[in-house]
Every structure is written in C-alpha cells, then in structure tokens.
Amino acid sequence: MPKVNFTLRLAQEYNRLYRSCKTAPLRFGEVDAIVDTILENRDRYEDVSSVVGAPWFFLAAIHNMESGLDFTCHLHNGDPLSARTVHVPAGRPKSGKPPFTWEESAEDALRMRRIERVESWSLERVLYELERYNGWGYRLYHPYVLSPYLWSFSNHYTSGKYTADGRWSDTAKSRQCGAAVILRRLEERGEISFSEPPETPLFYYSTGLVEGSEKLQEFLNGIEGITLRVDGRPGRKTSNAVKKAFGFYLAEDPRNNG
Template sequence: MSRLAFTDQLSREYRTIFTKAAIRPERAALVSRLASRIRAEAPMARYRAVSAATGVPAHVVGILHSLESGQDFNRHLHNGDALTARTVRVPRGRPAAGEPPFTWEESAIDALCLHRLDDWGDWSVPGTAYVLERYNGFGYRLRRPSVPSPYLWSFTTAYTSGKYVADHVWSQTAVSRQCGGMALLRAMGEAGLIDLELGSDNAAA
C-alpha cells in the first residue's frame, strides 16, 4: 500500500481540480441518479452502521461501495469479489478473520480498516480525494501524471481520456465508463445532501 504523503501541495491540487471541475452535462443525469442511490434510506442505514464502527463518513462508504462494486451488497468492499469466499483479487484473502460467507458489513469494516481509513481525520474535499485515490492506488499519479485518476475524476471536466484497460496495459484513447468518486461527491454537495468543506493547508502526513 502506497505511503504517498498527504502534503499541503497535494491538498491544494485536489482543491484546485475540484473547484474547477464540473460534472459533464451529458453525464449529469446519471451522476445524479448514482448519488441519489447512495443516499437512499436503505443503503444509507447500512453505510451509517459501518460509519459508526470505523469513523468513516457514511457518504464516503457509499462512494467506495459504488466505485468498487456498483453498490452490490453481495460483494466485498475491498475489490468487488463475492462475499461467499475470501477475496481472490488484490487484496487477496480478506477478511483474514472469520469464515465465509461474510456479511457486507463485516467485509466493509475490514476493508476500511485495512486501508487505515478508521485512523483518518480529514474528511474535507481534499482529504476525501486523497483517501479515495489511495484506496485505488497511485498508479496514475506515479506512472501517468498527465492523466487525473478516472477513479476520482471520470464524468467531470477534469478527465478526458486515458486508462489502464488491463493490468499494466495502458491506452491513451480509452475512456473510463465508471463515474468517478469526486463526481459523486460534487453531485451530493450540489444537491444539498452533504456539506462540502474545501479545507485548508497544513495537511496531515
């Protein structure tokens, strides 16, 4: 797991991109529907239960759930593998404790703690962007720095094209078809479903 530090410079970058990046008009209706699904009563009750156990805001749990498994409660929050067994893909063999089949809540708590989100205290826009990018990995930032991570910015004007179409296989012309986490965050904020805090410098390492 990468230990790229959450510096003031990185915080300012996230803040600047988020401030300038609008949801693409042709994607606005879809992003709004996805954000509303996250905030619906039934899934939010489960996200709040995981939030109570980890300290991760419920809407962030929901964003990760959308990104990792399309909000499927039969799949691990780690990577979308089925809850009927331990995870097969990276991170492999999770949860390490207990026996399958796992409840979604058991697996979600394990995933968030594995990524140390239970120890994270900055849930501003930049702080959220950092933990989402860290959750997915810093491969774009480290290997393709000219392409903002689609895991964060897809469906916004910050992202146009370029993605890994398979492990270690890069395409400059491929376009992500998945809604990015920051598009979902912006949609929730613009709909008044959450308060967006742009934060300040003095980021935590």
C-alpha cells in the same frame, strides 16, 4: 508502490480540481441515479462509518467504484461475498467464515488500509484517501491523466486508464462515474457540505501562544504519521511536523541555523 504524502501542495490541488469540477452534460441522469441509490442506502453506510470513523459518503463513493453499489460484493474489489476475495487484495477478510455480510467486508476493507487512523476528514483529505484507496499509478506513472477513480464523467477526464493490473491504455476510457463527481453532486443536492479551507497563515517557531497556529496544527494532524496537541503553541513538536510534511522547519526555529 511508492507512497504519496498528503502535503499542502497536494491539498491545494485537490481543492482546485474539486471546485472547478463539472459533470459532463450527457452524464447528468446517470450521476443522479447513482446518487439516488446511495441515499436510499445511507443508513448502511452510516452503520459502517460509525465503526471506522470515516464519513458515510466516502464509503458510498468507494462502494460505487468497487462494485457498482452491489451489496452482494466485497468492498475490497467487487468479488462475491460468498467467499474470500480472489482478486487483489486476495484472501480477505482473513478472519471469519464465508459467506460474509457486506458490513463485515466493508469494515475489513477500510481497516486493511488503516482508514480508522485518519483523524481529520476535510474535503482534501477525503479526495486523497479515495485516490490512495485505488492506488497511485496514475499520479506516479501517468501524471498527464487525472485519475478517473476521482474525475471520470467530469471536465477533468477524457481518456487513459488501466485496463488490468499493470496494463495501461492511453485511449481506453473509464465507464464509471468518478468518486469526486459523486461527492460534488451530493453537495449540489445539499446532502453533504465542505467548508472552504482557511487561508494558510504564516507561522513562526514559538514556545508561547501564536494566534491562529491551531489551524496549522489541525492541518498537520490530517497528515498520516503526525499527531500533535492542538494548543496554539508552535514549538519544537509542531516544527518537527512541518519538517516531516514539507521538508523544512518553521521560521525562527533555532535548528534552521544549525
């Protein structure tokens, strides 16, 4: 499946949707019950989180989506831990012998998707990685439907889903609580918090210090395949990263005139 890059425009979309997300009133009790169960098992999520570097609540949201918070199932896809996975992705974990512990399976599922390489876990990056975990089918092939993996049980989702791998229905409805809705409720209950992103400043190419450019470098480091020193000097490497992420160099980069 084609890759969807983490861009500033996509980050802004995630932030807008999350901040305007409202749980469907008839689902309040169900969402709170899910959150209660997650909090009861927070220690287990934190144990795996400490190994792979992802936030514990990111792991918990995936666990709910893939196996309904069942600790006897693989995090990859909900198959039983008594054997390697059968459904996509099949044959996981590749190392070790079944039965697997949930922690072993969870670490394998996250490393398989290279989650440990994510350096910055902003709200927007969390939502991007959640959607990437499930796949880009909605965004690429059914863009009129926001992914229920994120938004089911909210004002951002009504109907439309994959009923099986590669099989689509406009009328089918997800019966699972979306991951973003879980995060929103965790935040409402004071269990997690996301800071508002700073206003995006205008930057220009310079080999010297430019006030505020550290924020640009930190943002760029959250994009897969980009690693910058956060030094406040938006020179050639920072401009290269901007080109990779957005398709253009920084203003005043000499290469803009080449």
